[in-house]
Amino acid sequence: MDKPQTLVYQEKSLNYTCYDAKWIPKSARFVVLGCMPRGTGVIEVFSLYGGKLESQKQIEKKASFKCGTFGAALEDRLLATGDFDGRLSLWDLEHLSSPLYTVGAHKQIINTIDGCGGRWGHGAPEIVTGSRDGCVHVWDPRQDSGPVMSLIAPENLEKKPDCWAVAFGNSFDDSERCVACGYDNGDLKLLDMRTRSLRWEANLRNGICSLEFDRRDIEMNKLIATTLESKFYLFDMRTQHPQKGYANLAQKASEGTLWDVSHLPQNRELFATAGGKxxxxxxxxxxPSQRWRVDPEDGKTEGVMGEVEHVCEQMLSSQPIHSIDWNADKLGLGVVTSFDQTVRVIIVTRLNKYE
Structure with a gap:
């Protein structure tokens, strides 16, 4: 049977550095976030209609934009952004003159952001941000009282770890929710928001560039972390051994840094990694045939790992691909950004055979 292929459907060169791109929910439009040569920030909305990629609107703001998510306001299609000044903002894309909500979230650049609530997880609409200042904060944009939960680096550290990745998961009812946090020193931490405590931590020996649960709105199932040195780690999050933690496997991928990971919304067993080459x-x-077993050494229950199959690879750029996002309505339709100042709409064919 023919293997899937990744095809570039449309591409557009930009006059600014693009850092992130996200599909606007329930539409054939996406938004690109980035930095103009003069250091200002840009939000640009593109539409994909009639086989053409066209810019619909563009705004420029004082601070460059690093990351964005629709996860906390999926139904209303509100975009949350993190910028180089450490500011978190929530935008209505139809009225971009000023944000609906904004807060000075961090003392330094917001590297990473994720959202949860509504259709992407039960419970309150919340946004998590991670920054170069070493802190992770969880925000409820309905409240003006500051973060609802924080993980702050100890003050006595000579160099605070730089938080590069955050991700919500385990939001399967109105009380349960977890946040995974990844740092430049390889630390991986899992926060339990119900108990407001550190549930688990590990070190992957390389900076963690991205994190994603296969789905936010189910009991924790799988978590993937990508790293600086061309490896990703896949964790089975259903069974936690008291000493060993979560069962996991390490997989060598493409050369260079693995900048991003993104699961396909239609099939959570399929995911993509974006490579430095x-x-x-x-x-x-x-x-595996059985997802847990009893550890013969201590009688405790531990997870059992399955296997990872490489489906296909496609070179898209001479520069690193650093973000990827899949359309929730069309299997295999994605948008990627790279350091060559180009945004590309891609189509991965023949994925329905894995359903």
Missing amino acids: GSIDIWRYRY
């Missing part, structure tokens, strides 16, 4: 790799996870 300018490639997109598609992977499939195969579950």
